[in-house]
Amino acid sequence: MRRIKLTVAYDGTNYCGWQIQPNGITIEEVLNKKLSKLTGEDIRIIGASRTDSGVHALGNVAVFDSETGIPPERLAYALNQRLPDDIVITKSEEVPLDWHPRYCNCTKTYEYHILNAKIQDPTRRLTRYFVSYHLDLEKMRRAAGYLIGTHDFASFCNVRTNVEDTVRTIYELSVIEEKDEITIRIRGNGFLYNMVRIIVGTLLRVGRNFYTPEQVEDILEAKDRQAAGVTAPPHGLMLVGIEYE
Amino acid sequence: MRRIKLTVAYDGTNYCGWQIQPNGITIEEVLNKKLSKLTGEDIRIIGASRTDSGVHALGNVAVFDSETGIPPERLAYALNQRLPDDIVITKSEEVPLDWHPRYCNCTKTYEYHILNAKIQDPTRRLTRYFVSYHLDLEKMRRAAGYLIGTHDFASFCNVRTNVEDTVRTIYELSVIEEKDEITIRIRGNGFLYNMVRIIVGTLLRVGRNFYTPEQVEDILEAKDRQAAGVTAPPHGLMLVGIEYE
Structure with a gap:
């Protein structure tokens, strides 16, 4: 099991913000779906900043745990092939298993x-x-x-x-x-x-x-x-x- | 009868270009519809530059003839109230009746x-x-x-x-x-x-x-x-x- 940190850029125009919610599609939801499909696991990412509907990002951060054999640095590339044009993973890297994007200074x-x-x-x-x-x-x-x-x-x-x-x-x-x-x-x-x-x-x-x-x-x-x-x-x-x- | 010149800005992303065509919505078509509704006449604009699908403009030019009582300079404002967000009339003004946006130097x-x-x-x-x-x-x-x-x-x-x-x-x-x-x-x-x-x-x-x-x-x-x-x-x-x- 490894913890992977993603740096995420997006145009927030067509999303109901970051956090999963019943009324519309969100960045978190799209990333969970695409990551689950890519790895064959049930992936639930944890985001650093739960941006509101319409807000954009160049460098939001998310982590997830996975047993995938895809090298951590290659995940950005593999994921970008599957993501819509308005979400881009700008970096993927391994972090310690206890690293949390919201509980770190x-x-x-x-x-x-x-x-x-x-x-x-x-x-x-x-x-x-x-x-x-x-x-x-x-x-x-x-x-x-x-x-x-x-x-x-x-x-x-x-x-x-x-x-x-x-x-x-x-x-x-x-x-x-x-x-x-x-x-x-x-x-x-x-x-x-x-x-x-x-x-x-x-x-x-x-x-x-x-x-x-x-x-x-x-x-x-x-x-x-x-x-x-x-x-x-x-x-x-x-x-x-x-x-x- | 007066000839009105419009200066037109648009985000071309969601249009099949300027010129009316059967396969999708165009800037020309939207302007004709909104102008016809605004004036109560059957307006057909003439554009200076027939930009392709996806091309943007800050200052394309179009003219039309009308008997509307709306003052020429006020037409931009009146039309912008009715246009979608991705098309903006930045200026409206009267020009001579023989002025043509494509046959002038x-x-x-x-x-x-x-x-x-x-x-x-x-x-x-x-x-x-x-x-x-x-x-x-x-x-x-x-x-x-x-x-x-x-x-x-x-x-x-x-x-x-x-x-x-x-x-x-x-x-x-x-x-x-x-x-x-x-x-x-x-x-x-x-x-x-x-x-x-x-x-x-x-x-x-x-x-x-x-x-x-x-x-x-x-x-x-x-x-x-x-x-x-x-x-x-x-x-x-x-x-x-x-x-x-």
């Missing part, structure tokens, strides 16, 4: 992509959030400064359960402008449910002068979801990668 | 987008041609130099009719590298059927050292489609815009 990097233009570009509509109004990027950067570091991010979490510890550390939160696109890049040791999208929604309100940058400090201190901005839509979000210690 | 700009990386990125698969091998960009640029100017491009034309004049002028043919993407940008006074994609296919062969840059001059002189490289796939191609004199 890691740094996750997300990017939120915004098309900031007067008119929508249909060729980018599925991976960029279209924002037609002017954004004050300097104010957004100042606001971002209040969120970097270790804080209780309860204001930036859509409640799934009440028992969660809501303290997290953000290492980087950058607002990058390139031509007609704005990328909000965020790195941290873990994220609460919808945390990245609520941070983006809040920064966009700052950029639009609905909040001052200083108010973001008050929002953080409120520890109340009602204090923060709306959750930005899923299709602008991309899980870039997960680095394990 | 113009400069067309196309970009061909290549993802040049070891592994496919599924989020860019529909708008970038994935090329995993190394490309010698300097050689591609030298080869491009032979194509700039006024030439008989018979070698770079997939035959639709034999009667066509195959002389065209290319003003610009650039090979631009940015991160993991290569953009081949081409501007000219008109293009033969599949001409841009055959030029791209030929430049890619040069980049791979299958042809020397100098051989492109021989290919041009051969005036024979068999002499040139394969037609590059449609999804990397984007009609950026058309400027009329």
Whole structure:
């Protein structure tokens, strides 16, 4: 028996997110089916990040245990032959049998992509959030400064359960402008449910002068979801990668 | 009666190209239907460029005649409310009744987008041609130099009719590298059927050292489609815009 780690890229447009659910097809479900067929075993993968419907990934991570004779590094290739075009295994490798993608210390990097233009570009509509109004990027950067570091991010979490510890550390939160696109890049040791999208929604309100940058400090201190901005839509979000210690 | 010019952007992925045909839905067909419904007239648009299945556009052009009371500049907005997400009218304006989008002198700009990386990125698969091998960009640029100017491009034309004049002028043919993407940008006074994609296919062969840059001059002189490289796939191609004199 070996434990195999997969690095998984996908276009989330046509999936109901990562995690198996009754209402539609998910990335997890497709990987389980294709891996089971490939190995002849009943494979159930464990994913690192259960991304929402419409969210994309370049480097999500999953593991599974198998007795397959296919060399671990060759599994990516074999699996890609069977996967639909919108899911690609970018790497496969053996890891210790006790290695778990969610219980290891890691740094996750997300990017939120915004098309900031007067008119929508249909060729980018599925991976960029279209924002037609002017954004004050300097104010957004100042606001971002209040969120970097270790804080209780309860204001930036859509409640799934009440028992969660809501303290997290953000290492980087950058607002990058390139031509007609704005990328909000965020790195941290873990994220609460919808945390990245609520941070983006809040920064966009700052950029639009609905909040001052200083108010973001008050929002953080409120520890109340009602204090923060709306959750930005899923299709602008991309899980870039997960680095394990 | 007024003649209205539309500037049209679209993601060509889900269409059988621009021109109406029996085997599937086309951009022209969707625009005719939505315009007819909006105006209450039987509208038949005339397009500037009949792009192939899978080809994208930021600035294709179409005209139609109508007696609608909707102000010409407002038509873009009214039409966008009714169009699917993958077609966007970026501008609508009145033009003289004798103005024709194909019989006016113009400069067309196309970009061909290549993802040049070891592994496919599924989020860019529909708008970038994935090329995993190394490309010698300097050689591609030298080869491009032979194509700039006024030439008989018979070698770079997939035959639709034999009667066509195959002389065209290319003003610009650039090979631009940015991160993991290569953009081949081409501007000219008109293009033969599949001409841009055959030029791209030929430049890619040069980049791979299958042809020397100098051989492109021989290919041009051969005036024979068999002499040139394969037609590059449609999804990397984007009609950026058309400027009329």
